[in-house]
Amino acid sequence: xxxxxxxxxxxxxxxxxxxxxxxxxxxxxxxxxxxxxxxxxxxxxxxxxxxxxxxxxxxxxxxxxxxxxxxxxxxxxxxxxxxxxxxxxxxxxxxxxxxxxxxxxxxxxxxxxxxxxxxxxxxxxxxxxxxxxxxxxxxxxxxxxxxxxxxxxxxxxxxxxxxxxxxxxxxxxxxxx
Amino acid sequence: xxxxxxxxxxxxxxxxxxxxxxxxxxxxxxxxxxxxxxxxxxxxxxxxxxxxxxxxxxxxxxxxxxxxxxxxxxxxxxxxxxxxxxxxxxxxxxxxxxxxxxxxxxxxxxxxxxxxxxxxxxxxxxxxxxxxxxxxxxxxxxxxxxxxxxxxxxxxxxxxxxxxxxxxxxxxxxxxx
Amino acid sequence: xxxxxxxxxxxxxxxxxxxxxxxxxxxxxxxxxxxxxxxxxxxxxxxxxxxxxxxxxxxxxxxxxxxxxxxxxxxxxxxxxxxxxxxxxxxxxxxxxxxxxxxxxxxxxxxxxxxxxxxxxxxxxxxxxxxxxxxxxxxxxxxxxxxxxxxxxxxxxxxxxxxxxxxxxxxxxxxxx
Numbered sequence: 001x002x003x004x005x006x007x008x009x010x011x012x013x014x015x016x017x018x019x020x021x022x023x024x025x026x027x028x029x030x031x032x033x034x035x036x037x038x039x040x041x042x043x044x045x046x047x048x049x050x051x052x053x054x055x056x057x058x059x060x061x062x063x064x065x066x067x068x069x070x071x072x073x074x075x076x077x078x079x080x081x082x083x084x085x086x087x088x089x090x091x092x093x094x095x096x097x098x099x100x101x102x103x104x105x106x107x108x109x110x111x112x113x114x115x116x117x118x119x120x121x122x123x124x125x126x127x128x129x130x131x132x133x134x135x136x137x138x139x140x141x142x143x144x145x146x147x148x149x150x151x152x153x154x155x156x157x158x159x160x161x162x163x164x165x166x167x168x169x170x171x172x173x174x175x176x177x
Numbered sequence: 178x179x180x181x182x183x184x185x186x187x188x189x190x191x192x193x194x195x196x197x198x199x200x201x202x203x204x205x206x207x208x209x210x211x212x213x214x215x216x217x218x219x220x221x222x223x224x225x226x227x228x229x230x231x232x233x234x235x236x237x238x239x240x241x242x243x244x245x246x247x248x249x250x251x252x253x254x255x256x257x258x259x260x261x262x263x264x265x266x267x268x269x270x271x272x273x274x275x276x277x278x279x280x281x282x283x284x285x286x287x288x289x290x291x292x293x294x295x296x297x298x299x300x301x302x303x304x305x306x307x308x309x310x311x312x313x314x315x316x317x318x319x320x321x322x323x324x325x326x327x328x329x330x331x332x333x334x335x336x337x338x339x340x341x342x343x344x345x346x347x348x349x350x351x352x353x354x
Numbered sequence: 355x356x357x358x359x360x361x362x363x364x365x366x367x368x369x370x371x372x373x374x375x376x377x378x379x380x381x382x383x384x385x386x387x388x389x390x391x392x393x394x395x396x397x398x399x400x401x402x403x404x405x406x407x408x409x410x411x412x413x414x415x416x417x418x419x420x421x422x423x424x425x426x427x428x429x430x431x432x433x434x435x436x437x438x439x440x441x442x443x444x445x446x447x448x449x450x451x452x453x454x455x456x457x458x459x460x461x462x463x464x465x466x467x468x469x470x471x472x473x474x475x476x477x478x479x480x481x482x483x484x485x486x487x488x489x490x491x492x493x494x495x496x497x498x499x500x501x502x503x504x505x506x507x508x509x510x511x512x513x514x515x516x517x518x519x520x521x522x523x524x525x526x527x528x529x530x531x
Contacts, residue, residue, distance in 0.1 A: 002182070002183060002186035002187070003185075003186040003189055005182055005356070005359055005362075006356060008182075008185055008186065008189065008357075008362055009356035009357040009362065010356070011189065012357055012362065012365065015434075016436050018434075019433075019434035019435070019436055019448075019450070020436065022434060022450065023434065023436075023448070023450055023469065026467070026491055026492075027469070027491065047329065048328035048329030048330075049328050049329075073491075073492045074492070075452060075467040075491065075492050077433050077434065077450060077452055077467075078433075078434065079196075079254050079255075079256065079433065080192075080195075080196035080199060080200065080254065080255065081196065082193050082196055082197065082200075094196075094200070096196070096199065096200055096254060098252060098254055098275075098452075100465070100467075100492065100494075102492070102494070111277070112329065113203070113252040113254075113277075115200065115204070135331070136329035136331070137203055137204065137250075137252065137329070137331040137332075138203075138250045138251070138252050138277065138279070138327075138329060138330065138331065139327070139328045139329035139330075140277075140279070140325055140326070140327060140328070141325075141326050141328050142322065142324045142325045142326065143324055145496065147496045147497055148494055148495075148496045149494070149495050149496065150492075150493070150494060151402035151403050151493045151494070151495050152401065152402030152403075152466065152490035152491070152492060152493035153402075153492065153493075154489070154490070154491040154492065155491075179359070179360060179363035179364070180362075180363040180366055182359055185359075185362055185363065185366065188366065224506065225505035225506030225507075226505050226506075256373075256431050256432075256433065257369075257372075257373035257376060257377070257431065257432065258373070259370050259373055259374065259377075271373075271377070273373070273376065273377055273431060275429060275431060275452075288454070289506070290380070290429040290431075290454075292377065292381070312508070313506035313508070314380055314381065314427075314429065314506070314508040314509075315380075315427045315428070315429050315454065315456070315504075315506060315507065315508065316504070316505045316506035316507075317454075317456070317502055317503070317504060317505070318502075318503050318505050319499065319501045319502045319503065320501055
């Protein structure tokens with residue numbers, strides 16, 4: 001059955017919602033982050049080296065802003081959406097992530113991929129992320145090579161620093177460390 | 178000339194078809210693979226180190242499931258579609274691939290890009306891939322560095338192992354080896 | 355407010371325009387490059403190691419064809435468009451770049467990301483890029499490892515060579531070199 005004009009319009013809005021999410025995390029853009037999630041968002045990221053598990057808009061924003069701090073640099077690109085409508089105001093989405101993460105504190109470079117399964121809801125006329133989960137497909141980690149120069153580092157200037165950083169150890173579990 | 182609503186809906190379906198293809202190969206998802214191709218699909222992948230050439234749905238599924246086995250890990254992301262309709266039930270598509278391929282048997286890490294030229298047909302109401310070709314634009318290969326850890330490896334659990342793996346040497350030619 | 359059918363059609367055209375841009379630069383496709391830009395295009399790319407600044411269709415084409423010459427290999431993928439219409443024939447776009455750049459002359463491998471802010475105009479019925487800027491988010495540079503083999507190199511065959519290459523030093527400034 002073909003998509004209706006309303007569905008194509010909603011699918012575009014949902015894609016832009018997720019695109020803004022990825023742009024906001026890598027640039028620590030709190031103003032955008034405050035527009036993306038339902039109040040009761042459920043999040044579970046099942047990585048090779050970590051498990052993130054949390055519920056709620058404020059914990060999610062705190063998680064992002066304290067993960068994407070001034071001592072890391074990240075590229076998170078979400079690709080190849082498969083959007084399915086489950087009602088007029090609800091949809092599901094599958095996305096395929098590629099990420100590069102440079103952790104200057106842990107001296108680790110991670111290159112990985114993951115498959116997201118999301119749910120979206122229209123709240124007061126605007127689409128929001130209500131649930132987001134991913135499973136890692138591929139994760140490569142190695143110490144940062146001394147020959148590698150971080151010649152641009154947006155989060156170094158715009159991410160949280162020092163005492164402004166909050167503790168998120170209750171939201172993430174690290175394995176094998 | 179603007180796209181019609183039917184064309185925009187068909188373009189979305191074709192994009193999701195190709196998105197599912199990439200997701201299915203990297204996760205060795207046979208159920209999805211069985212929904213993607215016409216019976217007479219033609220495939221030719223012209224890589225720097227290899228040439229893949231085959232015809233038919235079953236050979237294609239066998240090629241994928243025996244290439245994406247438990248001793249490799251892959252990330253294949255298809256980007257930036259350019260979809261053109263050539264009739265009500267036929268279309269062409271150009272896509273730009275990025276791939277990471279970790280071959281634990283050959284001890285090779287490949288990072289590459291390629292440009293796909295595809296043809297799609299609507300068969301019994303569903304879009305299928307009828308023809309797919311690519312040419313490599315960039316291909317970087319190197320031995321897997323000993324410092325590199327594969328900290329998540331989905332195909333290691335879900336890909337074919339041991340005696341379940343079939344011989345696909347008639348479908349792929351390796352160069353310079 | 356939902357998108358109109360005309361806007362969804364225009365958004366698809368604008369996405370294909372930008373997709374063709376990325377495909378054309380990495381393949382040095384002058385015929386495509388001659389269809390993409392307004393006569394007075396403004397360009398500013400603020401990289402970690404460089405600043406590109408230019409105005410006009412011909413300088414932009416010269417910049418691209420002399421940057422993507424036979425001694426480099428590039429992968430430039432633009433992701434996650436956020437298209438906003440500012441009038442019936444004008445739009446803005448945000449894109450998130452991933453690029454790999456292999457510079458065989460400088461012996462440097464760059465992996466980076468950037469956020470584009472573009473403006474598009476419909477000129478004689480066709481969408482064109484009128485303004486494009488980016489800021490680097492992440493840029494990693496290192497000498498090309500001797501173990502790394504460039505096993506496919508499209509620009510080596512199709513990019514400008516030797517005396518065919520023009521001087522673009524007035525369009526780009528290099529830092530820290």
